[in-house]
Amino acid sequence: MTTSSLESLGPFRQLSEGSRALLRRGAVLAECGPPAPILQPGTSISGAYFVVRGRLRVYAVAPDGTEATLYFINPGETCVFALNSLFNDLRYPAWVQADADTTVALIPGGVYRELFQKEPSIQDVTVRALSTLVFRLMEELEEVHAxxxxxxxxxxxxxxxxxxxxxxxxxxxxxxxxxxxxxxxxxxxxxxxxxxxxxxxxxxxxxxxxxxxxxxxxxxx
Amino acid sequence: MTTSSLESLGPFRQLSEGSRALLRRGAVLAECGPPAPILQPGTSISGAYFVVRGRLRVYAVAPDGTEATLYFINPGETCVFALNSLFNDLRYPAWVQADADTTVALIPGGVYRELFQKEPSIQDVTVRALSTLVFRLMEELEEVHAxxxxxxxxxxxxxxxxxxxxxxxxxxxxxxxxxxxxxxxxxxxxxxxxxxxxxxxxxxxxxxxxxxxxxxxxxxx
DNA sequence: ACCGCTGTGTAGCTTTTGGTACAGACTCCG
DNA sequence: CGGAGTCTGTACCAAAAGCTACACAGCGGT
CATH class of the missing domain: 1.10.10.10 (Winged helix-like DNA-binding domain superfamily/Winged helix DNA-binding domain)
Structure with missing residues (x-):
């Protein structure tokens, strides 16, 4: 798996040649072996994460140490928490853990912002990803309550x-x-x-x- | 308060003349007097809501009738639940209630989508609104758990x-x-x-x- | 076979929260 | 001033969930 294969995935398929080149130069693939925390609260996000394979689990940790899953990010989905921090300059407020055998593409903030400005398909996937997440979180909150x-x-x-x-x-x-x-x-x-x-x-x-x-x-x- | 005054508000200030005209023709202002539910789960959203004055409360209702606030939408904020349904074709999953003396601008779906495509400032405000909401929901979920x-x-x-x-x-x-x-x-x-x-x-x-x-x-x- | 590690089964107790019921107090309005 | 409606105070009981403690079972390594 190389970064160039990213271009054949989901939202990146319709990019212009220039954007493809940008992506090829900027994106980095990361493999995660055993399940391990990869982000902690307060981490300053350096880019957008895109799940290529496996799954990410986003969870909260209470002061007493008990965990609770907030949501999952499945293959083909953008890891929106990153977008969140990316566009709003907020520190990331939760923990993230990768399942075994997970591959994540990291697209640097500057590159992503440039892609977002130029490419309608990226705008679309961004808004959709955020919307989906809002939906999941509302569902979860409702479930916890009801x-x-x-x-x-x-x-x-x-x-x-x-x-x-x-x-x-x-x-x-x-x-x-x-x-x-x-x-x-x-x-x-x-x-x-x-x-x-x-x-x-x-x-x-x-x-x-x-x-x-x-x-x-x-x-x- | 007329719909044209919308143009002087937040994200609408930087629009091109064409977009302003579009907004003027399409947007509708609604006044809410006493607190009352204005949206129910399953409602099909016909546009984007923008809170001009007052506040919206988004809440869930359990089968036994007890409520729980999910989040508030303050003046100057876009009511993102609408965006959610707008871009993702999801039914709206919660209840919305307006505080007393609340004014809401309703921008029809088609108009909003057109604005989103053309206007960087609308793209920006949309992503920011969604991000903020994600942040609030995560916070709330964490609070409930911890x-x-x-x-x-x-x-x-x-x-x-x-x-x-x-x-x-x-x-x-x-x-x-x-x-x-x-x-x-x-x-x-x-x-x-x-x-x-x-x-x-x-x-x-x-x-x-x-x-x-x-x-x-x-x-x- | 033995040991250590991890995972499950269970018991008993405490704390937290919810449900029911009712009394009293305040406010608006005729 | 009287009465209806709304809001608060409180007592008691029930249910849900958390905490502690321990036994035992499976699994892998030496």
Whole structure:
């Protein structure tokens, strides 16, 4: 994978020749091996991030150390937090962690701003990325307010399970995602198991009755 | 106040003559008297909203009827939720309520899109508005996760109190803002009063010891 | 086989928050 | 001044979630 292959990706396909050259000279690809924090609050953003492969997880950390996922950035999406800081001169307010085997393209701030001015497709992708993020954040905020933990856990299982109904996450990871503790997840899981909704294993949870979980979300309590 | 006065506001000041004419023909001003919901989830957005005077409150409503404020839109700010739906064809996912004496300019979708394409200043204000919103939402999400209700209430009092330390809100409104119930707010208030942090009155709360409240936020429990 | 590490299962207690119910106080208005 | 409507104060109970502590199971390495 080289930086020139960036040009064949999503929003960069329709660029003018000049912009392509600009991108080729300026962009840098970064590979992330094992999951590791790559950005911390207050980091001054030096460019726009574009997820080529893998996934980024943006999360908050409370004073007591517990985490909570704010949102994910999937392949083909621009990492908008960077745009945020890029256009508004705000310091980045959260943590970012890359999944295993993630590739990120870093487009320096100056280059991005130039592209944004010249290229309608970049303007478009920028606004769309921001809009999508706003949407996700509003959804998340609404979920936190409106649903109890068991419903949010059920939702997590339904959303992130593979086609085969498997979810390869430890309970600790689920807890961090939901902003709670492992014990609470284990307690809820025990309940789900008792009701025949899921089976638990080491590092994996299998969904046996998706309708049951879905019903849990729909009905109160 | 006429629509032509819009042109003297913020981002519209630098427009070309053609764009001004476009705006003059297309934009509509709406006055909102008493506080009332003006948008509901699923509403299809027909344009971009721009707050001229007053304030908009964007909030979520849980199935059980309790509300929670997601964010405010202040005078001079574009109502980005509209942009969101405008550029992404997403249905609007929350409720919007206008404060008393609020004036909103409605710029039809087609007009706004045309302005966005032609005018760098509109591109700029759009991206900035979205960025700011992303920032606010992330902050809010983080606050909900990291702080307990007493801390969030203390924060509300500190942030929204006037220079004289007065906050003209009923406890019911505070509760809706924080996504909880009036009784809980009353209980926390009793505690604040006992500690000498505030004085309560009908429809108004006076901050007597801002440092005390601030200390509450800083220290755990 | 043994050890250490990581992950899960469980119990019991505490704190926080929500729900219900009602009393009293203030305000506007006729 | 009286009454309706709105706002606040409070007591009590229930539910949800967090905290601590510990047992045990799987897995990999030596």
């Amino acid at each position: 649903y109890k933990l068991d419903q949010r856990l059920a939702n997590l299982l339904l959303i992130h399970a593979s086609a085969a109904g498997e979810l390869a996450m430890t309970q600790q990871q689920m807890a961090a995602h939901l902003g709670t503790t492992r014990e609470v997840v284990a307690r809820l899981m025990r309940d789900f198991v008792a009701r025949g909704f899921v089976e638990t294993g080491r590092g994996v949870t299998r969904v046996k009755n998706a309708d049951g979980l879905a019903g849990l979300i729909a009905t109160p309590t | 702080y307990k209700l007493d801390q969030r209430l203390a924060n509300l009092l500190l942030i929204h109190a006037s220079a004289a330390g007065e906050l003209a809100m009923t406890q019911q409104q505070m509760a809706a803002h924080l996504g909880t119930t009036r009784e809980v707010v009353a209980r926390l208030m009793r505690d604040f009063v006992a500690r000498g942090f505030v004085e309560t009155g009908r429809g108004v709360t006076r901050v007597k010891n801002a440092d005390g409240l601030a200390g509450l936020i800083a220290t755990p429990t």
